[in-house]
Amino acid sequence: MNAHLVESFGITVRRLREGRGWSQEELAGHADLNRSYVGEIERGQVIVSLVTIQKLSSALGLSAGALMLQSEQLSSFRAAQGINLMAIAC
Amino acid sequence: MNAHLVESFGITVRRLREGRGWSQEELAGHADLNRSYVGEIERGQVIVSLVTIQKLSSALGLSAGALMLQSEQLSSFRAAQGINLMAIAC
Numbered sequence: 001m002n003a004h005l006v007e008s009f010g011i012t013v014r015r016l017r018e019g020r021g022w023s024q025e026e027l028a029g030h031a032d033l034n035r036s037y038v039g040e041i042e043r044g045q046v047i048v049s050l051v052t053i054q055k056l057s058s059a060l061g062l063s064a065g066a067l068m069l070q071s072e073q074l075s076s077f078r079a080a081q082g083i084n085l086m087a088i089a090c
Numbered sequence: 091m092n093a094h095l096v097e098s099f100g101i102t103v104r105r106l107r108e109g110r111g112w113s114q115e116e117l118a119g120h121a122d123l124n125r126s127y128v129g130e131i132e133r134g135q136v137i138v139s140l141v142t143i144q145k146l147s148s149a150l151g152l153s154a155g156a157l158m159l160q161s162e163q164l165s166s167f168r169a170a171q172g173i174n175l176m177a178i179a180c
Contacts, residue, residue: 051096054095
């Protein structure tokens with residue numbers, strides 16, 4: 001479940017960034033983060049801190065709580081999909 | 091604002107823990123964290139990761155997003171209080 005949330009957080013950030021028509025570099029600039037670090041976050045390769053969550057959410061124009069809620073919803077959806085695929089396979 | 095949120099996150103965790111009548115040790119056990127680390131979190135001395143936020147929220151029976159929202163509300167309230175105190179002082 002943790003891995004799901006880390007990945008889902010990255011996907012949520014990428015979707016919100018693309019929704020604004022921003023490059024990773026632009027988001028990094030707005031959030032005061034390194035561009036390559038933003039790439040790693042979006043690919044679910046790093047576990048962000050509370051401060052980074054706040055920097056990203058602030059740059060993307062929503063609260064940290066709202067960003068987390070969206071990530072959790074996606075995580076739950078992806079977990080359910082995984083369960084369904086297993087059910088089909090069995 | 092970042093320092094406010096880190097502190098407010100700790101205070102929110104402490105309030106929720108006390109609301110359950112748990113010791114720091116009990117919360118640590120439920121969240122699979124070290125007791126002294128829980129103490130540091132509650133005192134705003136460490137910046138938690140996404141995974142730790144999820145562990146704590148899960149142990150406390152709410153979503154990570156809801157825990158973040160509560161922390162942000164407290165952070166905003168405390169920031170407003172600080173501004174008001176400055177206004178009185180001037």
